[in-house]
Amino acid sequence: MVTNLKNKKPYKKLVDKIFFQTLGLFIVAIVVVFFIRSIGQGEIGNTLTNIISNIFDVDWEPAQLMYIYNIRKYFDLIIVGTVILIFAVFYKVFLSWFTRYFDEMIAGVNGIANRNEKINMSPELHFMEDTMNQIKSDLEKSAEAERDLEKRKNDLIVYLAHDIKTPLTSVIGYLSLLDETPDMPIEQKSKYIHITLEKAYRLEKLINEFFEITRYNLNSVPLSKEPIDLSYMLVQIVDEAYPQLTASEKEVSLNIPQDLNLYADSEKMARVFNNLLKNAIAYSKSHSVIEISAEWKENKTEIRFRNQGMIPQDKLDTIFDKFSRLDAARQSSTGGFGLGLAIAKDIITLHGGTIYAYSDQSHFTIVIEMPGRGNSK
Incomplete structure (x- = not known):
């Protein structure tokens, strides 16, 4: 897959900064070496000879000889020593520039745990600053969600x-x-x-x-998959709910193809269907019909639970959340504690499927989409 070069190398600005800093130090080092080299030539050599003449109170020629034998003769060694010194100084400066970025990175990592401060870095490290702030935000949201839960x-x-x-x-x-x-x-x-x-x-x-x-924790529960006769299972689920249906004066209409099987964990799928039917009984209108249907559609099995009644949009967005019915549970003697649909969602997700809900002007529908299809009869 071809990716954008800028996205592939978000640290390009940092690399450019280090390159130009290194190039600048190299140029300064060359200038200094050439400057020192020029000291032994021309007017600078004459100036040093005059200084020797004045210090030792000798004539020009003896002073020039002293300059040649004591300075000019060892000038290459002086240049080498000077270059080494300059390299050491500039290398130290370069390291201080470079390690500053590591200091910022360490401070940024430590700042992830600080809830009150935003992580700020040099412009060259903005790619890392954005990533760390995103991680910080995600961790804070996750921690807040865990505390709320x-x-x-x-x-x-x-x-x-x-x-x-x-x-x-x-x-x-x-x-x-x-x-x-x-x-x-x-x-x-x-x-x-x-x-x-x-x-x-x-x-x-x-x-x-x-x-x-x-005991609510289905993340690590193993699945024991087998072909499931979907029609037979749902008939059993409806028969078991007969007392609740009779008490609430409601009926169930089943429309399940006889040859439609699921390849899934039968015990857990029975739990899903039982929870969805309980939900439909609890939220549908009196003397209404709960419609349960299924079909093979686009390489997946689609199962629908549809009942008369509406759920507000703000509730519709959270009905699959854990413990989402706290207030409703306190107002109804028959209400649950908001785990039925959350458990159903976890089981469906564990099977690699999806579950969602929607509501129109008169009906509320929950849809399950399961991948694959069991063996036909």
């Missing part, structure tokens, strides 16, 4: 503990009445037993939610 999870556990106590208190209370009043009228006893059973079901649901929260 942990807070929401802790809040949910606190709320859940409180909600568990409420039906448990009712169960104990009604059972105590039944125990203390053995001659209670049959109608009243039947009423108390019915209420106790409802509270026990609610308690069971809350405990199941608690287990979902505490």
